[in-house]
Amino acid sequence: KVAVIDLGFYGWDSNPEIWNVEEIKSFRSDGSVTADKHGTGCAEIILDVAPNASLYLYTVSTDVELLEAIDYAISKGVDVISMSLGLFNAGGYDGTGPVCEKVNEAHDSGIFFVVAAGKFAPYHYEGNFTDNDSDGFHEFSGDDEVLEIGTLGADQDIEVFLSWYDWPYSSQDYDACLVKWNDSIGDWDRVKCSKNPQTGTQEPTEYIGYTMQSSGDYGVVIYNYSANESVHFDLFIYSPNSSVHLEYNNPEGSISIPADARGAFTVGAIYWQTENLEYFSSRGPTNDGRIKPDAVAPDGVSSYTYGEFYGTSASTPHVAGAAALLLSYNSSLTPDELESILKITSVDLGESGMDNLFGAGKIDVFRAYQGMKGIFYADNTTLNSILDYVRDGNTIVLKDGIYAENINLTTSVNLISENGSENCIFIPLNPSFPVFRINADNVSISGLTFSNSGYAIIIENVTGFNLTNNVFIDNICGIRINNSDGSRIADNLFLNSGEDIVIENSENNEFENNTFGQNCSSTLSFIYSGDMVLKEVSDLPEIPDGYLGTARCIKLENMSKNSWIYLNMSYSDSDIIENEVTLKIWKYNGSWYEDGWNGSRFLDIENNTVGVNVTTPCKSCILTPLTENTLPPASITNLTSQTGNFWINWTWENHAFDFNHTMIYIDNNFMFNTSLNFCNITFSPHETHTISTHTVDTAGNINFTWVNQTTTIPNNPPLLAGIQNLTVFENQTVFIELNASDIDGDNLTYSCNRTDLFNFSNSTGEGNWTTGEGDAGIYYIGPLSSTSFIKLDKPRTIP
Numbered sequence: 001k002v003a004v005i006d007l008g009f010y011g012w013d014s015n016p017e018i019w020n021v022e023e024i025k026s027f028r029s030d031g032s033v034t035a036d037k038h039g040t041g042c043a044e045i046i047l048d049v050a051p052n053a054s055l056y057l058y059t060v061s062t063d064v065e066l067l068e069a070i071d072y073a074i075s076k077g078v079d080v081i082s083m084s085l086g087l088f089n090a091g092g093y094d095g096t097g098p099v100c101e102k103v104n105e106a107h108d109s110g111i112f113f114v115v116a117a118g119k120f121a122p123y124h125y126e127g128n129f130t131d132n133d134s135d136g137f138h139e140f141s142g143d144d145e146v147l148e149i150g151t152l153g154a155d156q157d158i159e160v161f162l163s164w165y166d167w168p169y170s171s172q173d174y175d176a177c178l179v180k181w182n183d184s185i186g187d188w189d190r191v192k193c194s195k196n197p198q199t200g201t202q203e204p205t206e207y208i209g210y211t212m213q214s215s216g217d218y219g220v221v222i223y224n225y226s227a228n229e230s231v232h233f234d235l236f237i238y239s240p241n242s243s244v245h246l247e248y249n250n251p252e253g254s255i256s257i258p259a260d261a262r263g264a265f266t267v268g269a270i271y272w273q274t275e276n277l278e279y280f281s282s283r284g285p286t287n288d289g290r291i292k293p294d295a296v297a298p299d300g301v302s303s304y305t306y307g308e309f310y311g312t313s314a315s316t317p318h319v320a321g322a323a324a325l326l327l328s329y330n331s332s333l334t335p336d337e338l339e340s341i342l343k344i345t346s347v348d349l350g351e352s353g354m355d356n357l358f359g360a361g362k363i364d365v366f367r368a369y370q371g372m373k374g375i376f377y378a379d380n381t382t383l384n385s386i387l388d389y390v391r392d393g394n395t396i397v398l399k400d401g402i403y404a405e406n407i408n409l410t411t412s413v414n415l416i417s418e419n420g421s422e423n424c425i426f427i428p429l430n431p432s433f434p435v436f437r438i439n440a441d442n443v444s445i446s447g448l449t450f451s452n453s454g455y456a457i458i459i460e461n462v463t464g465f466n467l468t469n470n471v472f473i474d475n476i477c478g479i480r481i482n483n484s485d486g487s488r489i490a491d492n493l494f495l496n497s498g499e500d501i502v503i504e505n506s507e508n509n510e511f512e513n514n515t516f517g518q519n520c521s522s523t524l525s526f527i528y529s530g531d532m533v534l535k536e537v538s539d540l541p542e543i544p545d546g547y548l549g550t551a552r553c554i555k556l557e558n559m560s561k562n563s564w565i566y567l568n569m570s571y572s573d574s575d576i577i578e579n580e581v582t583l584k585i586w587k588y589n590g591s592w593y594e595d596g597w598n599g600s601r602f603l604d605i606e607n608n609t610v611g612v613n614v615t616t617p618c619k620s621c622i623l624t625p626l627t628e629n630t631l632p633p634a635s636i637t638n639l640t641s642q643t644g645n646f647w648i649n650w651t652w653e654n655h656a657f658d659f660n661h662t663m664i665y666i667d668n669n670f671m672f673n674t675s676l677n678f679c680n681i682t683f684s685p686h687e688t689h690t691i692s693t694h695t696v697d698t699a700g701n702i703n704f705t706w707v708n709q710t711t712t713i714p715n716n717p718p719l720l721a722g723i724q725n726l727t728v729f730e731n732q733t734v735f736i737e738l739n740a741s742d743i744d745g746d747n748l749t750y751s752c753n754r755t756d757l758f759n760f761s762n763s764t765g766e767g768n769w770t771t772g773e774g775d776a777g778i779y780y781i782g783p784l785s786s787t788s789f790i791k792l793d794k795p796r797t798i799p
Contacts, residue, residue: 001078002046002324003056004317005069006039006085008032012057017044017304024057025072027065035059041305042084042317049321049365052328063090063099070102074109079327081106082320084116084313086256086282088161088236089205093253093260094288096167100261107263112327112335114320115264116312117293118256118282125235126250129164129174131224138174138222138233140248146179146188146219148247149237153215158239160208160220162194164231165287170204172227173197176235178208181217188219195225204231219247234287252356254282255292265294265323265339269315270362272298275349277357281312284356293359294339295319295346322365330372344389345371348379383407383415392440398424398448406433412440417447421471425449426456434458438465450475459484472497481506489514494536499557501534520624522552522569530563532556537622544592546629546699548658553624569625588622632703633659633695636677641691641711645743648711650691651678658697665692685744688712718742730771734758736781738765754781 001022011034012018018040026033043055056078058069066085073081091097095104106113125147130139137145152158162176177193194206212218220237234253237244259266259282269278278299284292297315300308323338333341343354345368346361354360367377374394376386383398384405390396392412400423417424426435426448434455436445444466450456456475459465465487472478473495480502481487490512494500500516503509512525516536535555543549552569559565586592633656642649654662654677661673666681667690683689690710695703721739728734736758738750750765752758757779760767 001056001076002050002053002080002082002320003058003073003076003078004039004043004046004320005058005060005066005073005081005083006036006042007061008034008036008059009039009043009057010034010037011305012040012043015040015044015304017047018055019047020053021055021057023076026059027069027072028059028061029065030061033057033059035061037305038084038313041303041309042082042313044303044305045301045309045314045317046082046321046324049318050324050328053321053324060085063087066099067102070106074106074111078111079331080320080323081111081113082317083114083258084311084316086116086118086120086259088238088256089163089203089207090257091260092163092165092167092287093234093255093257094165094167094286095260095262095290097257099258100264103258103261104263107261107335110335112320112323112338113261113264114316114323115259115261115266116256116316117259117266117268118254119269119278119280119311119313120236120238120254120256120282121251121280122249123237123244123246124250124254124282125237125246125248126233126253127248128232129222129224129227129230136224138224144247146221147235148217148219150218150243150245151216152212152218152239152243153241154212156212156239156241156243158208158210158212158218158237158244160194160206160210161236161238162206162222162233164204164233166204166229166231168203169201170198170231171200172204172229172231173199173225174204174206174227174231174233175223175225176206176208177221177223178210179219179221180214181219188221191218198226232287251283253285253287255284255286256282259292260286260290262290263335265319265335265342266292266359267312267316267319267363268293268296268357268359269299269310269312270296270349270358271300273300275362277350278310278312281357291354291356291359293356295342295359295361295363296349297363319363322363322368325365326368326372329369333372340389341368341371344376344386347377348382352382353385377418378403387411387413392442400424402427404429405435406430407436409436409438409443410440412442414444415446415448416444421447421449421469425451426453427451428453438462441465444468445470449473450478455480458482459487463487467492471495472500477502480504481509485509488512497536499533499535503528503533504531516554520549520553522554522624524552524554525568526565528563528565531558531560532563532565533558537624540624541588541592541622543626547586547626548629548631549624549626553622555620555622557620567623586624586626588624589620592626629658629697629699630701632701633697635695635703635705635707636662636693637707639691639693639707639709641709643711643713645685645713645716647680647682648689648691648713649678649680650709650711652693652707653677654695656695656697658699660696660698660700663694663696663702665694666690668692683713685746686713686715715746716743718746718748728771730773730775733768733770735768736766740765752781754779 024033046053060066060069090099103113139145140147166172175195178191179188180191182189192208192210194208196206258264268281286292297318299310299314303309343360347364348361349358376390376396378396378398390411390413395414398417400419403426406429428435431454435450435453436457438459441462442464446468449471451473454476456472456478458480460482462484463486467489469491471493475497477499478494478497483505485506485508488510493515513523515521515523520537520540537553537555636652639652661675663673664671664679692706692708718740740748749762752760757769758767
């Protein structure tokens, strides 16, 4: 049952969006139920949210009628009251006064009372009475004694509500006046004043209602008629026309009455598309310091009555409908329980946690329904803010973000991230304290990342905790367990921590598939007895010759006397190659040695695990499986060569981690072994030779795969000495003699391009020509080397 208290419900009976009206009743003096359509628009939204709600529609026009309507609604046994109305000068805006008391009465009788915050943020001023020049007029700012409210047109209605915090009755007498600027005198004229007496038996209020007779610039003044105390003013100026603009505006504290009531669930307005707070939405705090509104809901929504319906008037019925839905799921919920569920499941907006703009945030009826089933959501990276509301067995879904908190967890809750550990990160607010101190049984934490803390999680004096799929990175200590039993820690990843897991005075805890590691990661499960510290191994000591490390290792420290640990280290075929039978646990405590620990060694090839019992007390040691090295090393790569006239230099790269040397063969004949990555060999000129290699590791395993390269020393050309130009006369003999050298030592032969003239020796490079009459001219003689065709033309001139 949802009661709607409003000014009127015009058109309710013809509105296709209105149904399930159980009763409509007027408490107005005129008896009207259709004086306004405002209530019709509100009722429509309630049914949009909760279609099966039964409606009780009551109309009022005064505060007295409102009190009667609330009493009647209580008598009808309604579950929810939705009221998108607000009053001024009906109390101290601190939750006191007859209307607030009646709202509290309804709440205490079991009714969830939803009230609009109001749309008065731009139309509110508050401040303490100040009169520095002692002329009796309040100074709003500096020496300004007029609160200008803008240019108003003729026939515009305006209401001025002034009250001061001296309730319920005051002897401090202040008056208020509406004033208008007079250009002809350059000053303000009084238009209308409120001069209610306050002699100790009257309320501290003044009211001006006025219809503008002419347009102009208007303002408000406050005058000390007979007061000897400085009081705190609340001033609201309202006009149906939004042209009112307060020169000095205080949006804070603009909540109307009874939105300030303790028993009211007060609703502010956000625009549905952007979730931005509407500029007009009234906000807290109340004058007694309480946060208001309690939450926000959308406006600007479509409706049959208004088209687009704006204001906290539209937001409030959304919450009333949400409450009706939740009550349909669990009718035993009290108003306080409804308030709690709606708040802690709201989507936090603005500043983290409750604030005077958005309250707890945007109402989310689905999340509220989930909350009733024990599933809650943490928004805006705060978890502490909702822990006071959850109960044992509830689940909290953590939204993406970085949470800077120190949490003392005393409730048995399940904490899970919405989108995985990489998106949900916890760091300490105070690094001197752990991120989580778990002091409740049966706590479950899954899918979180803990970083940059001293202790990420301390678990003390509890049973049944469950930590799975979390990441611990850059912590001094990941998990410390003290005097806690019967729990499971599985599938967690530890990186760069000083200590990963510290176990003290605890037993019967299961550790499964946790990964410790940096360069030497190890995924392992174990059972244990006694105290110990497990740590990742950042740098594994050098492996003994003839063995391979599987990159699975764990460091143990501070094992108490008679403690033991049985490790199951997961490995893959690539870890153990083809030598499973030689896989053993080794211990490093200054040096490596096989340690069967009373010979109890376990190897399960089928399930890819290897384990060992540790019965020897251990101050600090590293445990790792080592396997005999039977795998040939990798072949050399990038085999290249350079040549000289009498040599070849080969270079290559070695990539085998256990490389010892390379075997060198030349033209299929073994030459030598070398641990270097090059070799240089002398040969005769322009010969061709082939190098072949095998690689050998430290265990003596040979890679018999040939890596070859064939290289030829190139043939260099001979060098011919130059011959000079020569001038002879006809009938004389011309002699030439060629000289050449060859760096490779090859035999040389010569040739000449003018054997038609010269008698020439190919073996010596010598020749002659006896010229005759008429041979005068210029001749080009080109001697050539038989091994390199180089043409050298030298002119010979016969004058």
